[in-house]
Amino acid sequence: MDTHVKAALKPAKPYEQNRARMLISCPDGPGIVAAVSHFLYQHGANIVQSDQYTMDPEGGMFFMRVEFDLPQLELHLAGLEQDFAEIADKFEMKWQIYPLSHKKKLAIFVSKEDHCLVELLWQWQAGDLDAEITMVVSNHPDMKEYVESFGITYHYIPVTPETKAEAEKQQLELVNGQVDLIILARYMQIVSPALIEPYRNRIINIHHSFLPAFVGGKPYAQAYNRGVKIIGATAHYVTEELDGGPIIEQDVQRVSHGDDVNELKRIGRTIERVVLARAVKWHIEDRILVHQNKTVVFN
Structure with missing residues (x-):
């Protein structure tokens, strides 16, 4: 084995x-x-x-x-x-x-960037995430061999503008009744209401900025263009409002005028993986209560 x-x-x-x-x-x-x-x-x-x-x-x-x-x-x-x-x-x-004996079942959605996925798998393997990772779902085949080395099922479902609706239907069929929590580990696709509604406050996303700053795509480029001195990452529950759901955890790190966009991304990857893992851990340990668009986190 x-x-x-x-x-x-x-x-x-x-x-x-x-x-x-x-x-x-x-x-x-x-x-x-x-x-x-x-x-x-x-x-x-x-x-x-x-x-x-x-x-x-x-x-x-x-x-x-x-x-x-x-x-x-x-x-x-x-x-x-x-x-x-x-x-x-x-x-x-x-x-x-x-x-506690009823372990939460997790599905991780990922695209090409693997740092958040790798962190979650490492913490799970080490016993720091007390849950079952039921599956990994991706719109790219890149991580299949690595994920399957953990004994975890990998579902490759390509997503294009033309096939997005059908792909989301397949995703919903996979997770429906099989998982308790969906984790968007840098899954670079907008999730539709059809998936959000049955998993209300049970989809966690990692956004690579300190929300509410730099919502949407290319936040590191947005941050660089504004000349910010601090960059961050935000883990939040997914709602129909893009990057607008209840915030679970955030962290930041100082940067300088000498850091270009690629350097901001490199620094940000460390923040993202830590912030997402914390949020997932707190959710599976039942430490989060949601009220309106805010969270109470007992930690």
């Missing part, structure tokens, strides 16, 4: 079988933390981590992430969710429980 495949088949950590995370968003008000904590205590759960954030105690939104252990979680999960619905209704909550 290839060493890459061996790395992908690490057994689940023992504690994961009985651990889950709960994400909650609701209008703020007194008693929310107490109600959630008491509910979990009554059902025999032990809270191992709890994070809260309120936008404004007077009429704002409240966000909560709770990680807890519950013996024989799988056996009790359905009943736990059913019983919690009463509390959720009382506080007008949007909520979800994510068992």
Whole structure:
């Protein structure tokens, strides 16, 4: 067996079988933390981590992430969710429980540039991304051999202006019901609403600028023409507005007047790969809550 495949088949950590995370968003008000904590205590759960954030105690939104252990979680999960619905209704909550034993399934979309893909595969192989990479989808065949060396299926779907609609149909058929998260790892194509809608807040893109600056194509050339002293990268959820979705993570690095466009690209590649990997890690660890066009990230 290839060493890459061996790395992908690490057994689940023992504690994961009985651990889950709960994400909650609701209008703020007194008693929310107490109600959630008491509910979990009554059902025999032990809270191992709890994070809260309120936008404004007077009429704002409240966000909560709770990680807890519950013996024989799988056996009790359905009943736990059913019983919690009463509390959720009382506080007008949007909520979800994510068992750690249910690994999120990822699809990575990529074009010719490979640096973000390579970073994700390396972190996944090292065990830093606790998920399953189900497939890589590309409009170029360049990375097929490399990806398949990890035991990951590679789908080559060419995209031209004439075939774009059919290509997107094939992509949707591949991911529908098979993946939990789509990662655009420098996939240099605009994603259509047909793919965005079923994966709302579950498509992460890396844009090679510090948004909202330099939206759209060739941001490094735009940055060079403006003579900027800082360049950056932004990981965000994809919406119908080009590069306008909720921002998850950003980072920057200083540059100088002596750096040409190619040098900006070289510097930017490092920022892009780190920023995207962080955003993906936070998503699969259920650390992100979306409200309107903003995110709350517990990290």
